[in-house]
Amino acid sequence: MSDISLGSSVAGVPEAAPRQPPAMTTGPAAWLRANLFSSWLNTALTLVLAYFIVRWAIGFIDWAFINAIWSVPNNQTQACRALKASDHPGACWAVITEKHRFILFGTYPYEQHWRPALVCVLFTALYIVSAMRRFWRWELAVVWAVTLVAIGVLMWGGVLGLEYVPQERWGGLPITLILSTFGLAFAFPLAIMVALGRRSSMPAIRVLCIAYVELIRGVPLISLLFMASVMFPLFLPEGINIDKLLRAQVAVILFAGAYLAEVVRGGLQALPKGQYEAADALGLSYWHKTGFIILPQALRLVIPPLVNTFIGFFKDTSLVLIIGIFDLLTAGKTSIVEPAWQGFGVEVYLAISVIYFAYCFAMSRYSQNLEAELNRHRVR
């Protein structure tokens, strides 16, 4: 077609100049038109939304940056209070400047704060290394064990010339990370056992597993935490006392175990039956079949929902506030109890939200990427 029209221009018809692509079908103008102004209704919607967003953003920037106070001398918060009551209120970030060490590390001895800080860095590094697929080998378990021991040494001290710090003085972000990491590290094997038990052919074991999962999933985490704080001491023989953090940790593990078990069971069910039958036909024992054939495939299927459950538990560890354990949120809430700083909760909560958001957002993005990567072979 094209060479005909190029080669022979019919007499009388002037040769057409090479035309520009029409401006309204490609390029930014067309994109705007298609996505923001495609109809009267859409145009109105866009304008109204844009108006509100711009107004809100200007208000927020005014409050958070332009009018804000960043530091005050010696807990003198009158300037902050005056600013709050004025016509152009601003944030009092001085509360963060003053209290950030307390919010992050609680009542840990001040001059030893480098230790919990290093623990937070170690935890974060551990998460990042575990997230990389090229490190998914058995050596990773060794890395975990070594890191967790190092974290214990750093927090407690008492060896290698480190000052001993009793567990009652721990607090802040390390507690949140400890609760969620140890919670998941112990809940995960438990969840796998329960999920296998729930699909077992032995009726007694199946009933036990179903009862455990349904009981735990039917009640709120708070009731389990209450149980850990007031009932566990009654359960144990006289004279044996487990400290509060460990009791809460046990409650979190039991709770996480039930939810993770359901996710894992989803993976076990989604696996084609032929895999089970093929393994049986090869004459593998139950544990060989489960360990080498079923679990590697089933867990791979449920990695994205597993990460989503992890995010949920990371957030849920904040509930220990209710039984008075000093995690990040409790530290934040306590930091504004002092009369001088009362009434600056919004600033403190916003700052804490940023920390939680950073961890959860990273995990959720990672889960989305991983899902896309693992499903790449399915997309044609």
Next chain:
Amino acid sequence: MSQSATDPRQFRAPPKKPLRLSWADERVRAIFWQVLIVGIVIAVVWWLVRNTQHNLEVRRIATGFGFLQREAGLPIGESLIQYTPASTYLRALTVGVLNTLKVAVVGIILATILGTLIGIARLSKNWLLAKVAAAYVEVIRDIPLLLQLLFWYTMLQGLPGPRQALNPVTGVFLSNRGLRLPFLDWEVGHSWGLLAFVAGCCATYVYGKAMRRRQMQDGQPRPVWPAALGFLIGLPLVAWWIGGAPSGVEWPALRGFNFQGGMSVSPEYFALLVGLTTYTAGFIAEIVRAGILAVAKGQWEAAQALGLKPGVVLRQIVLPQALRVIIPPMTSQFLNLTKNSSLAVAIGYQDIVSIANTTLNQTGQAIEGIAIIMLVYLTISLSISLFMNWYNSRIALIER
């Protein structure tokens, strides 16, 4: 699995082997493991019970639910039924259950509406709207609910007092004492109207079914909406008019240090409701979005090719298929919302957890108190599950 196969060998039961008392027999091993594990579980439970009994004796704590009949003496701020500090613990706990239900039911309804709107907005062709909805979902889901509740509660406490209350719409006042709304001066006529509305709902349902049956016979679709409009709006209006057409509205007014009259929403309830609704809506939005995306594009195109109107396509073709995907995860969100309402204890709203916690602190009856909390939540969870499972089986795809 395939019972429909014609191969007769499929139906033949495998020959039954006699049980040999040998480790090589799979069934013997199964019995051994089950006995072992059940035995361990029973032993552990027995050990815990023994310890508990011993500890209770040592600490002189009486067991049993006798304390329920004693005078509670705990003040409760808001209650749906008559309650004074002189009432019994049983009554106090009932108030707690009702308060939990109050926030859970209203929260579920609001979260479903908000979540559906946001889920649809995220699929909008308008880029700005879709991005705003996506940002909302991402931010709300990545911050702990407890933190959000504390944040909302602090925001409410930071509001001006009743004298400088915010007044966004005439008659609506928002202050650090909570929200005040104008409310109907309730009279007999209103009760009549409400009754007529319920009757109208039933009538619409019956009428709709009858029309559907007649459509099945002659294939002619009959519009239901004119009659439904009459039943749902006309009937209550008529009943209200017969009841004397009362039109008094009670407006809140500032008297002394606080507002009087109108409907009052306490700051604790308001913060809890806002927190639960906005948080759960973020999750419901994702479920709704996934449900709509799960309906294959060919379904839209095929319905349009049949000449159906867009509204009918959405209602009769897309929605029934999307609902099948939406309902099961939605059920777990409703359960989550109900269980999350227990976080009320952190901001001082007196739900069942808060009241049971006070009770167990006052009486020292920890086991009974926690058992009550668990029982209440198990009952609510099971009821919601049963209802949603029934609804799910109703709309589920009936396959051959």
